[in-house]
Amino acid sequence: MLETARQYRRYEKSPVEETRAFLEKIRSDPFNAFVTIDEAGALRDAQAAEELLKSQEPGALAGIPVAVKDNICTRGLRTTCASKILSDFVPTFDATVVKRLKEQGAVILGKTNLDEFAMGSTTTSSIAGPTRNPRDPSRTPGGSSGGSGAAVAAELCAGALGSDTGGSIRMPASFCGITGLKPTYGSVSRYGLVAFASSLDQIGPMAPTARDAAVLFDAIKGHDPLDSTSVPRDYGPTELDGIDLKGLRIGVPEEFFGEGLNPEVKAAVRSGIETLEDMGGRVVQIGLPHVGYGVAVYYIVATAEASSNLARYDGVRYGLRAQGALDLGDMYALTRATGFGPEVKRRIMLGTYALSAGYYDAYYRKASQVRTLIAQDFRRAFSRCDIIVGPTTPVTAFRLDEMIDDPLSLYLLDIYTIPANLAGLPALSIPCGFDSLGLPVGMQLMAPHFREDLLLGAGISFQDRTTYHQEGP
């Protein structure tokens, strides 16, 4: 991304040519990374960027072709959430992140595939069909931002936006061998992100390198009055030269290396940690005694919030409306029966149950209390270390025909990514090695609130010393 920006400035490449080349590749994309391609819009953006590049300080994103997950609203461009219920929805406004990308001259190529309403870890439950992993097309790219992950890995865009409620940026980043950042809750505006679980959702960058992810993060972060959970503070630019790891305390939680972790993933992450040590980092053993409850807490809290957020899809103001209903109530029930897929229905049902009379205390209240204990674990840990490092996922990308049919087993794949969402912490996934099949392994770095500088800095320095992020499919 930075190299392209330099080439633009030296007139060795032009945004229009570059955009045409990306659109050409996307048209013959064998991985099904996109739900909607916006050729006309992208070329218009690219023309505008040509002008912008003639100005004094065009900015790093001028003319850079990017992709946006299809649960982020784009004015005049269909935004489906990969759901039948929104298959014809055309937003009347841009999400704040999209507005910021456009203001900085980025070219938006189109909208990337996801699991319906971002609920899943495989990018299979989409009206556009499944996305395939560019590393091995017989495998899932992970989810739910699997379209963005595949688009970046297959070089169908220079970078992309994803969203992460329980790992939906980091898991596809790990499975596709790219870099993905889930920012601190409140540091990137959620205005225009179709809500799944409002206390957990964050938009973040997915890119070939930590440096590119930092450029995208700097472009989208910052306070937004249109999001009441956006945090007003001074957001400085990220240091793109990396950081000196000398003396950096690296917390390694034993809970992240226990039962269920694939031995080859474990070995690759251990070797990644050794590299960080070789670079001057100091390993500190830490404990996060309550993270083992994360999956149970998450699938109560997230589904409870989803059951409330998805109540708006009732066939009245936008989206699908079922025909042939006898009255209004019947129309709601029929619309939702027809418009939502099985996983979305399952999660709405689970969340409605957890909030219903007689079960609220046992499920929702209990889960929210254990969430406090998980957040306290991290506060305690961060008094002893600067960053926490472990695996992003317990396994590497699995085959689409070996898809697990059991929802609970799929939920358990989120075990290492969920805690950061529950505690609102920033977390980065970077490639740290390969398994014996040559599939990429992701290493997860977590930091205290608003310390993305540590994560991206360490990620940039790690990638300056290693080549895992450069080894293509």
Added chain:
Amino acid sequence: MKITDDEVLHVAALARIRLDDGEVRGLRSQLDKILGYMDILAAVDTAGVDPTHHPLPLVNAMRDDLEQGCQELADVLRNAPQHEDGYIAVPRVIGQG
């Protein structure tokens, strides 16, 4: 058993989703298994622990009470499944006995 077919139907009515018989059976067994897993939370001592509903200690964000523009009606109605005279139209609210 955590959940019965009747409870599944009750929750579906609360969630305004019509389910067919096959979906009821499938959801009962899946929700039963998932809720069974949630039992691990019962072992955690949460006496005196405040619930967290939000990861950051934010208070209400208020904007200044100033008049400002809004979206164009025609744009908004373009997404409506049915509209008449600038209003969104819906089926009759009270059913036929």
